[in-house]
Structures are given as C-alpha cells and as structure tokens.
Amino acid sequence: MSAAHAFDAEVIATFGRRVLLRDAAGGTVEARPLGRKLAIACGDRVGCVSDAHHDEVRVIAIHPRTTxxxxxxxxxxxxxxxxxxxxxxxxxxxxxxxxxxxxxxxxxxxxxxxxxxxxxxxxxxxxxxxxxxxxxxxxxxxxxxxxxxxxxxxxxxxxxxxxxxxxxxxxxxxxxxxxxxxxxxxxxxxxxxxxxxxxxxxxxxxxxxxxxxxxxxxxxxxxxSPGVRDFAPAISHLEPGTLGYADVAWLAADCRFLDCRHMREPGCAVAAAAASGALHARRYESYRRMRRLYEKLVAARGPARPARAPG
Ligand SMILES: Nc1nc2c(ncn2[C@@H]2O[C@H](COP(=O)(O)OP(=O)(O)OP(=O)(O)O)[C@@H](O)[C@H]2O)c(=O)[nH]1
Ligand SMILES: [Mg+2]
Ligand SMILES: [Zn+2]
Structure with a gap:
C-alpha cells in the first residue's frame, strides 16, 4: 500500500478555490488548498500532499514569492x-x-x-x-x-x-x-x-x-488573465510616498517639503512639472486620483502596515 506523499509544484491555473498544479516532472494535477487561509495565485510555488490513493491533492503551503x-x-x-x-x-x-x-x-x-x-x-x-x-x-x-x-x-x-x-x-x-x-x-x-x-x-x-x-x-x-473593468492596487503593498509612480518619485526630490503629497503643497516640484508640461498632465491627474483613492482606503482600513518582504 502506498503512503501519502509530499511534493512541491507550481500553480499554472486557478479556478476559484481549485488550482491546477504542475510538478517537477511536468505532470499536471488538480488540487484544493487545505484550509481557508491559503490564498493561492497563478505562478505560486507550493507545497502539497496527496493521499495514499493519489485521488486528492491538497496544497498545504505557499513558498515565499519573489514578486x-x-x-x-x-x-x-x-x-x-x-x-x-x-x-x-x-x-x-x-x-x-x-x-x-x-x-x-x-x-x-x-x-x-x-x-x-x-x-x-x-x-x-x-x-x-x-x-x-x-x-x-x-x-x-x-x-x-x-x-x-x-x-x-x-x-x-x-x-x-x-x-x-x-x-x-x-x-x-x-x-x-x-x-x-x-x-x-x-x-x-x-x-x-x-x-x-x-x-x-x-x-x-x-x-x-x-x-x-x-x-x-x-x-x-x-x-x-481574465479582463477587468477596474483595478485598485492594495494599499498595504504600495510604496506610500509616491504610490509606485516613478515619474513622480524622481521629481519629488525637489519638493520643498519632504512629506509633500504633491496635491496642493507650496513648492511642489511635481505640480510645477505638470504645469510646465515636463510631466505628462494625464499622468499627474492619474497620480492625484491614486492619492485620493489611497487616502480613502487608508481612512477606511487604518494606516498601511509597513511593507512586508518582497511580494
Ligand atoms: N482587428 C483585430 N482584432 C483583434 C486583434 N486581436 C484580437 N482581436 C479580436 O478581439 C476580440 C477579443 O479578443 P480576445 O483575445 O478574446 O480578448 P481578451 O483580452 O482575451 O478578452 P477577455 O478574455 O474577455 O479578457 C476577438 O474578436 C479577437 O478576434 C487584432 O490584433 N486586431
Ligand atoms: Mg481572454
Ligand atoms: Zn510635491
């Protein structure tokens, strides 16, 4: 009689709570996470166990993500x-x-x-x-x-x-x-x-x-991936200063205040660049919308937790 065995695999598809896995040998198998806490995404590398009859595979752990x-x-x-x-x-x-x-x-x-x-x-x-x-x-x-x-x-x-x-x-x-x-x-x-x-x-x-x-x-x-109508980044995973806007980040070095939000602060280099055309006006408007959304979500959820390790 074969015993239960543990193995590592990669998640190559997700359908609600079911996932499709590919193991090291390239074989694919369907699986379900063990417990409700495991939130698995396509691309995840996971640890799994299969029962003695190999008719049920459960994901028991998600290996650390690079991104x-x-x-x-x-x-x-x-x-x-x-x-x-x-x-x-x-x-x-x-x-x-x-x-x-x-x-x-x-x-x-x-x-x-x-x-x-x-x-x-x-x-x-x-x-x-x-x-x-x-x-x-x-x-x-x-x-x-x-x-x-x-x-x-x-x-x-x-x-x-x-x-x-x-x-x-x-x-x-x-x-x-x-x-x-x-x-x-x-x-x-x-x-x-x-x-x-x-x-x-x-x-x-x-x-x-x-x-x-x-x-x-x-x-x-x-x-x-499935098409979307909208996408809002998770605030807990956004860089709080410039919200992942690299163009804003570079300009921000010249703002008068270190904690400038680039909304209506005096001496804001980002607003000045948008006014002069050095920063694409729509990108600045986009940053402002993202900032308002961020602050709305922070107000609803409490302050963002410090960024975790990558991923
Ligand atoms: N003219 C033209 N039509 C295209 C082109 N690429 C895709 N289409 C058509 O656009 C329609 C939608 O294409 P899909 O590939 O299903 O789009 P999708 O982004 O995967 O959509 P979702 O799966 O719903 O997110 C189909 O009718 C395609 O034939 C293209 O380069 N030119
Ligand atoms: Mg599609
Ligand atoms: Zn500023």
Whole structure:
C-alpha cells in the first residue's frame, strides 16, 4: 500500500478555490488548498500532499514569492492576483477604448513589487489616434517598454516574442483587447477561446475566466488573465510616498517639503512639472486620483502596515 506523499509544484491555473498544479516532472494535477487561509495565485510555488490513493491533492503551503501583484478587493483587503512574475504586460486596443488610468494603476502595483512594465498596443490594424504617441512617451519615461502590434495580422508579434523571451509575464487589461489572441499568436497550439466584442457596447464579454500559465516555445512563460473593468492596487503593498509612480518619485526630490503629497503643497516640484508640461498632465491627474483613492482606503482600513518582504 502506498503512503501519502509530499511534493512541491507550481500553480499554472486557478479556478476559484481549485488550482491546477504542475510538478517537477511536468505532470499536471488538480488540487484544493487545505484550509481557508491559503490564498493561492497563478505562478505560486507550493507545497502539497496527496493521499495514499493519489485521488486528492491538497496544497498545504505557499513558498515565499519573489514578486506579486496585489489588488484591493471591495472590502479594501489585499488580494493576490498573480505571483512570481518578472514582467506585467498591460494590453490596450483602439476598441474597447483605452483606459490609461487603469494601466497606470497596474504599473504602480508592478513597480511597488519590482516587476517590469510593458505596454502593448494591440489591434494596430484598426488604427490608433494620435493620443497614443504621448502616452507611449510618458510610459517610456517611467522605464516601461512599449510596442504596437496586431494579433490578427501578426505585425509586431515578433518584437513581443523577443521581449518575453526570458520573462515570466502576465497579460492584463480590459476585456476584449486581445490578450488571449496574443497568447494564440505566440503559441499557435494553445488555441484558447477568444470572442467578438459585444456589438452594442464595444465591450468584451469576459471570455477568459481564469488565469492560466503557458510556456512559450520561443522561451519565456506567459500568464493569460481574465479582463477587468477596474483595478485598485492594495494599499498595504504600495510604496506610500509616491504610490509606485516613478515619474513622480524622481521629481519629488525637489519638493520643498519632504512629506509633500504633491496635491496642493507650496513648492511642489511635481505640480510645477505638470504645469510646465515636463510631466505628462494625464499622468499627474492619474497620480492625484491614486492619492485620493489611497487616502480613502487608508481612512477606511487604518494606516498601511509597513511593507512586508518582497511580494
Ligand atoms: N482587428 C483585430 N482584432 C483583434 C486583434 N486581436 C484580437 N482581436 C479580436 O478581439 C476580440 C477579443 O479578443 P480576445 O483575445 O478574446 O480578448 P481578451 O483580452 O482575451 O478578452 P477577455 O478574455 O474577455 O479578457 C476577438 O474578436 C479577437 O478576434 C487584432 O490584433 N486586431
Ligand atoms: Mg481572454
Ligand atoms: Zn510635491
């Protein structure tokens, strides 16, 4: 009779409380966490046990994360979205219309965890308006790579493939921007479901319902994730001074007050840069919105706990 045994595995998909694991030998198995306290995300490395008959696998521990994206749920609590990634790839499209404020909040969460940001302007075949150029410049200024591509025509997909070659990356963005289509373009045998935009609203249908990790034949690993309407970073995982806004952080060194919030303080170098055009005005407005959201969440939840170890 075989005994229960313990092993380590990687979480390659999450469906509510169920997860799909891949063990060291590359085999996949479904599992459930043991107890309600374990909040497991795609990309997590976990410790598991299986019973003597191997018909039930339970996750018993989450190994320390190198990085993670944390969101604030409706109660204001931190929830892990994805773990152990090196790059966050925010995807936009001409339709549905880009929400750059959403991109900013994702990049703020990424920067706060040491994750590199990439902006992918997909569906370039549909044509972008001139706004994109200024946005790309603003993102380049915070160190994000930006590129235009089309999952439909294949244009620019090679450049994306190259960027991801040694990355573990997650695709995020609104529903219907073409995240799953990009996975299919990078990994033709994936053949994962994609869907037409809902005609009346121009919104996606939320075709992808679970995060899922794919190995790219060209190198690198890519996590497809469900589209979102909104994303609020968890306050407990944001850098409190500049909230993960690198452009604000650099300018803040010249503010008159060390504890400047860059809202309406006298001698604020950030506000001055926004007024002169040195800081992209929409990025400054975005920072101000993030600051107001942060302070609202802090007031509701109490002050942010000191940042924990990475992740
Ligand atoms: N014209 C054009 N259409 C595209 C392109 N990429 C994707 N689409 C279409 O956009 C629609 C949505 O694509 P999906 O890949 O399902 O979008 P998604 O971001 O994965 O959406 P969710 O899973 O709901 O988050 C589909 O009809 C795709 O065929 C592109 O480069 N050009
Ligand atoms: Mg999808
Ligand atoms: Zn300031």
């Amino acid at each position: 993670a994206i944390w969101r604030s749920n409706l109660r204001g609590d931190a929830e892990v979205v994805v773990a152990n990634i090196s790059h966050l790839v925010a995807v936009i499209a001409p339709r549905p219309a880009p929400d750059y404020f959403l991109i900013d909040r994702y990049f703020a969460a990424a920067a706060s965890s040491g994750i590199a940001s990439i902006l992918v302007a997909n569906k370039a075949d549909l044509g972008y308006d001139e706004e994109l150029g200024a946005e790309r410049a603003a993102y380049a200024a915070i160190g994000a790579a930006t590129l235009e591509c089309s999952a439909a025509s294949g244009d620019g997909v090679d450049a994306l493939r190259e960027l991801l070659q040694s990355a573990t990356a997650v695709l995020v963005g609104q529903s219907g921007v073409g995240k799953s289509s990009l996975v299919n373009a990078l990994l033709p045998c994936a053949a994962i479901a994609t869907a037409e935009l809902v005609r009346q609203t121009g919104e996606g249908r939320h075709t992808t319902t679970a995060a899922r990790l794919y190995d790219l034949p060209s190198g690198g690993r890519l996590i497809d």
